Amino acid sequence: MVRLFAALALPLAVPAVITLFIWALPGDPASIICPPEICGGTAELAAKWHLDQGPWHFYSQWVVGALQGDFGNSWRMQTGFPVADLLADSVPRTAALVALAFVPLLLGAIGSATRIIPKQVDGVLSAVGLIPAVVLSLLAAAWVTLTYGAMAYDPEAMRVKLLLGALVLGLADAALSGAVVGVRGITESERTQRYVQMAILRGEGELSNALPNILPALAGQMRARLLGLLSGAVIVEVIIRIDGLGDLIWQGTLTQDFAVVLAAAFGFALLSSLMLVLQAAVEVGVALHVRKSPQVMA
Amino acid sequence: MDKLLSRKVLGILAVLAFALLFVPGLFAPEHLADGASFEPWLGFGSEGAPLGTDRSGHPLHRYAMQGAAVVAGPSLIAGLVVMAFGVMGGLLACAGWPRLEAAVQGFGELIGALPRMVVILVVALLLPKDARSLTPIALTWALLSAPGAMDEAAAVAGRLGGTRFVEALRAHGFSGFRIYLVHVVGMNLRPVLVRQGVDTLVQVVFLEIGLSYLAVQDSEPSFTHGDSTRSWADLLYMGYGYFLEVPSGHALVLGLGLVGIVALFGVLVNRAARAR
Numbered sequence: 090m091v092r093l094f095a096a097l098a099l100p101l102a103v104p105a106v107i108t109l110f111i112w113a114l115p116g117d118p119a120s121i122i123c124p125p126e127i128c129g130g131t132a133e134l135a136a137k138w139h140l141d142q143g144p145w146h147f148y149s150q151w152v153v154g155a156l157q158g159d160f161g162n163s164w165r166m167q168t169g170f171p172v173a174d175l176l177a178d179s180v181p182r183t184a185a186l187v188a189l190a191f192v193p194l195l196l197g198a199i200g201s202a203t204r205i206i207p208k209q210v211d212g213v214l215s216a217v218g219l220i221p222a223v224v225l226s227l228l229a230a231a232w233v234t235l236t237y238g239a240m241a242y243d244p245e246a247m248r249v250k251l252l253l254g255a256l257v258l259g260l261a262d263a264a265l266s267g268a269v270v271g272v273r274g275i276t277e278s279e280r281t282q283r284y285v286q287m288a289i290l291r292g293e294g295e296l297s298n299a300l301p302n303i304l305p306a307l308a309g310q311m312r313a314r315l316l317g318l319l320s321g322a323v324i325v326e327v328i329i330r331i332d333g334l335g336d337l338i339w340q341g342t343l344t345q346d347f348a349v350v351l352a353a354a355f356g357f358a359l360l361s362s363l364m365l366v367l368q369a370a371v372e373v374g375v376a377l378h379v380r381k382s383p384q385v386m387a
Numbered sequence: 388m389d390k391l392l393s394r395k396v397l398g399i400l401a402v403l404a405f406a407l408l409f410v411p412g413l414f415a416p417e418h419l420a421d422g423a424s425f426e427p428w429l430g431f432g433s434e435g436a437p438l439g440t441d442r443s444g445h446p447l448h449r450y451a452m453q454g455a456a457v458v459a460g461p462s463l464i465a466g467l468v469v470m471a472f473g474v475m476g477g478l479l480a481c482a483g484w485p486r487l488e489a490a491v492q493g494f495g496e497l498i499g500a501l502p503r504m505v506v507i508l509v510v511a512l513l514l515p516k517d518a519r520s521l522t523p524i525a526l527t528w529a530l531l532s533a534p535g536a537m538d539e540a541a542a543v544a545g546r547l548g549g550t551r552f553v554e555a556l557r558a559h560g561f562s563g564f565r566i567y568l569v570h571v572v573g574m575n576l577r578p579v580l581v582r583q584g585v586d587t588l589v590q591v592v593f594l595e596i597g598l599s600y601l602a603v604q605d606s607e608p609s610f611t612h613g614d615s616t617r618s619w620a621d622l623l624y625m626g627y628g629y630f631l632e633v634p635s636g637h638a639l640v641l642g643l644g645l646v647g648i649v650a651l652f653g654v655l656v657n658r659a660a661r662a663r
C-alpha cells in the first residue's frame with residue numbers, strides 16, 4: 090500500500106516541490122527568465138507561461154498540461170521549442186541505455202542466486218565497482234573520439250556509444266558487484282533456513298522453495314539498482330554525448346530552463362513510479378502465492 | 388585481508404590516505420596563479436612543480452590542493468550527517484515507537500524513490516550563482532542517503548533484539564546512556580555507521596568530480612565551487628587531452644591517482660571497522 094501510494098504521489102510531488110522552489114528564489118520567476126532590464130514583455134511572458142498568478146496556478150496548469158502530454162515550451166535551452174518533443178527524443182534513448190545496462194545486472198543476479206558465479210569472483214567485481222562512472226565514461230568517450238573522430242554522431246557511432254554507456258553504467262559505482270553480492274547475501278542466508286534443508290531432504294529444489302520468500306527482497310534490491318542506473322545515466326550521457334533524458338536535465342540545469350528541468354524530473358519520477366508499481370506487483374503476487382499454499386497447523 | 392591486517396594497521400593506513408588526500412587542502416592557494424609559474428606541460432619531478440604543470444605553466448599540485456579544499460569539509464559533513472541518521476534509525480528500532488518507525492519508513496520510501504542525481508541537479512539549479520558551493524549539494528546527498536543508512540542500522544538493531552535487548556540491559560540495571568550509546572551504538576551499530584558514513588564521504592567526493600567534470604566539459608562554471616578554484620575534475624579533463632595527443636599524461640595519472648586513493652580510503656576504513 091505504502092509503495093503504491095508513493096508511486097502515485099511521486100510524479101505529482103516532484104513538480105510541486107520544484108514549483109515551490111522556483112517561487113522561493115529571490116525575485117519573481119518571470120523576471121528570472123526574462124529580466125525586465127534586458128528583455129521587454131516580461132508581463133506578457135509571465136501570463137503566457139502561467140507565472141503571473143502564483144505557484145498554485147502555475148502548478149495546476151502545468152499538471153493539467155502534463156496529463157495531456159503538453160509540457161509547454163523551453164524557456165531558455167531551445168527557446169519556444171516544445172518540451173514534449175525534447176522528451177520524446179530523449180526518453181527512448183535513456184530507456185534503452187538503462188535497459189541495456191540492466192542486462193548484466195540481471196544475469197549477475199541470476200548467476201549468483203544459482204551459484205553459477207562463484208563467490209571468489211566477488212572480490213574482482215567489487216574492485217571494478219570501486220571505479221566511479223565519471224572515470225569509466227571518460228575512457229569510453231576517449232575511445233569513441235579516437236575511433237570515430239568527427240563521425241561520432243553517425244548512427245553507427247551512436248549505437249556504439251549506447252553500448253559503451255550501458256557497459257559503463259553496469260560496471261561503475263558498484264552496480265554489477267552490488268547486484269551479485271547483494272543477491273548472493275539474500276539467497277545464501279535463506280538457504281540456511283530449516284525449511285530449505287527439509288525441501289532438499291524431500292528431493293525438491295532449493296531455489297524453487299526459497300524464491301517465494303526472497304522474491305520481495307530481490308525485487309526491492311533490483312529496483313534500487315535500476316534507480317542507481319537512472320541516476321548514473323546523467324553523468325554517462327553527458328560525458329559520452331548520448332542525447333538522453335539525463336543530458337536533457339543537465340542542459341536544462343546549466344541554462345536554468347525550469348520548463349525542461351520540470352519535465353525531465355517528471356519523466357524520471359514517472360520511471361521511478363513504474364518501478365515502484367512493479368515491485369508492489371511482485372509483492373502482491375508473492376502474497377497471493379503464499380496464501381494459496383497449504384496452511385500449517387500450529 | 389581482514390585476517391592478515393589488524394584494525395590498527397588498517398586504521399593507520401586509512402589515516403595516511405585521508406591525510407594524503409585532504410590535508411593539502413588546508414594549504415591550498417586562493418587562486419591558481421598565486422605563486423611562481425613555470426614552463427607549460429612540464430612532467431612529473433620538475434623543479435618547483437613536482438607533479439608537473441598545465442598548459443599555462445601552473446603547477447598541478449595547486450590543482451590537487453584546491454580540489455582537496457573543495458571536497459574535504461562538505462564530504463566530511465555529509466558523512467557525519469548520514470552517521471547521525473543511522474544512529475537515529477538504530478535507536479528508533481530499539482525504542483519501540485512503531486508509528487514513528489512507520490512514518491520514517493514511508494518518508495524514506497518517497498525520498499529513496501527518486502534518482503539522486505536528478506534531485507542534486509534540481510538543487511544545483513536553485514543555487515544562486517554567487518553562492519555556489521559543494522556543501523548544500525553534499526547535504527542533499529546525505530539526506531538522500533539517510534533512509535538507506537537508517538534502514539540498515541534498524542535491521543542491525545532488529546537482529547540484536549530491538550526493544551527486548553534494551554529491556555534485558557535495563558534488567559541488569561544499566562543506565563539509558565550506557566544501553567543506547569555504549570551497547571547499541573558503540574558496540575553493535577559502529578561498523579554499519581562507519582561504513583555508511585565513509586561510503587557517503589567517498590560518494591560526495593566522486594559526485595563533486597562528476598559534476599565539475601560535466602561543467603568543465605561544457606566550459607561552464609561548476610556548481611560546486613567558485614570560478615577561481617579548480618577541482619580534481621580539472622585534472623581528469625586535462626588528462627583526457629592525452630588521448631587527443633596533448634602532452635597531459637601526467638595530469639591523467641594524477642587525477643586517476645587521486646580517485647584511486649579516495650576509493651582506497653573507503654575500502655581501508657570499511658575493513659578497519661570490521662577487523663578485530
